[in-house]
Amino acid sequence: MKFSSRINSFKSRPELFFDKDKIDTVDLITRMASVKGLTHVELNYPEHFQLNTLGEIKDAIASSPLALGGIALRYQKHFNEGEFSNPDPKIREKAIEITMEAVNVCRELGGNTVTLWFANDGFDYPFQLDYERAYKDTVDAIKQVVSANPDITFSFEYKPYEPRTFSLIGDVCATLMLIDDVGEDNLGITLDFCHMIMKKENPAYSLFLSAQRNRLVGFHLNDGYGHFDDGLMLGTVHLLQTLEYIYYAKKYKFDGLVYFDTFPSREDPVRECEQNIKMYNALADYIDSVSLEEIDAIIKSQDAIKIQSLLLSLITRN
Numbered sequence: 001m002k003f004s005s006r007i008n009s010f011k012s013r014p015e016l017f018f019d020k021d022k023i024d025t026v027d028l029i030t031r032m033a034s035v036k037g038l039t040h041v042e043l044n045y046p047e048h049f050q051l052n053t054l055g056e057i058k059d060a061i062a063s064s065p066l067a068l069g070g071i072a073l074r075y076q077k078h079f080n081e082g083e084f085s086n087p088d089p090k091i092r093e094k095a096i097e098i099t100m101e102a103v104n105v106c107r108e109l110g111g112n113t114v115t116l117w118f119a120n121d122g123f124d125y126p127f128q129l130d131y132e133r134a135y136k137d138t139v140d141a142i143k144q145v146v147s148a149n150p151d152i153t154f155s156f157e158y159k160p161y162e163p164r165t166f167s168l169i170g171d172v173c174a175t176l177m178l179i180d181d182v183g184e185d186n187l188g189i190t191l192d193f194c195h196m197i198m199k200k201e202n203p204a205y206s207l208f209l210s211a212q213r214n215r216l217v218g219f220h221l222n223d224g225y226g227h228f229d230d231g232l233m234l235g236t237v238h239l240l241q242t243l244e245y246i247y248y249a250k251k252y253k254f255d256g257l258v259y260f261d262t263f264p265s266r267e268d269p270v271r272e273c274e275q276n277i278k279m280y281n282a283l284a285d286y287i288d289s290v291s292l293e294e295i296d297a298i299i300k301s302q303d304a305i306k307i308q309s310l311l312l313s314l315i316t317r318n
């Protein structure tokens with residue numbers, strides 16, 4: 001399995017690892033590299049390239065056991081009114097330019113995936129957004145970026161709300177529709193477990209829909225109560241839905257990156273990340289011990305008591 005995690009998590013509880021005050025990206029990579037079982041690092045552009053040069057980051061990754069999985073976009077200033085759907089063509093152009101820079105950085109660091117998340121593409125009030133224009137501009141901008149870089153896989157991470165009250169693209173079907181309208185092979189979907197729970201989607205069903213369209217690129221795994229993007233440890237709230245999700249990941253032979261998008265603020269982030277990896281592996285091993293065939297038979301029975309027995313056997317084994 002390929003495991004990665006949110007690098008900003010490694011800023012937390014600095015006193016457990018660092019003996020200096022100013023922490024840069026190279027320091028965070030060093031701390032991440034101490035996590036047992038972690039294989040990849042993902043960086044945000046431009047956020048993580050402000051305190052270190054590209055060369056310093058490249059050297060830090062090369063001297064660690066981690067490989068670069070990809071780059072995620074974090075558009076910073078000037079995008080309050082939207083990134084790819086901004087009504088001002090100059091600002092929209094700037095967002096496209098930043099995305100192209102991120103692609104080059106990804107390539108330079110040996111990565112192959114660029115994850116797109118648009119914090120400000122959305123609306124807060126009725127009548128606030130011209131949906132038709134915003135959707136068309138988004139499709140056109142994504143097409144421009146994706147078609148110019150056929151060697152890179154792009155992945156759209158949807159989120160229903162936060163920071164906007166409504167995101168322009170906020171659910172699995174809107175994302176698949178967008179991907180269809182862009183019409184390029186190198187664009188897929190990143191499924192974030194908390195985002196799906198916030199949208200009241202059943203995560204395994206969203207996984208199935210994405211796999212049906214052959215657009216599954218990345219997993220952001222975590223947990224939460226469904227109101228906000230809580231970023232809790234894997235399996236802590238929705239254990240059975242997490243088990244079902246990993247079952248479908250196996251069924252559809254998902255071989256992409258499993259990225260733990262969690263927010264340990266009081267925990268030691270190294271131990272927290274190791275716990276997520278342990279939980280993923282434990283649930284995956286449990287599925288193997290029961291067997292995909294046996295679970296498939298339980299699903300086909302549509303018998304809720306057999307499903308509850310599966311959960312009981314997970315809790316009571318050993």
Ligand SMILES: [Mn+2]
Nearest residue numbers: 157192220261
């Ligand atoms: Mn995420």
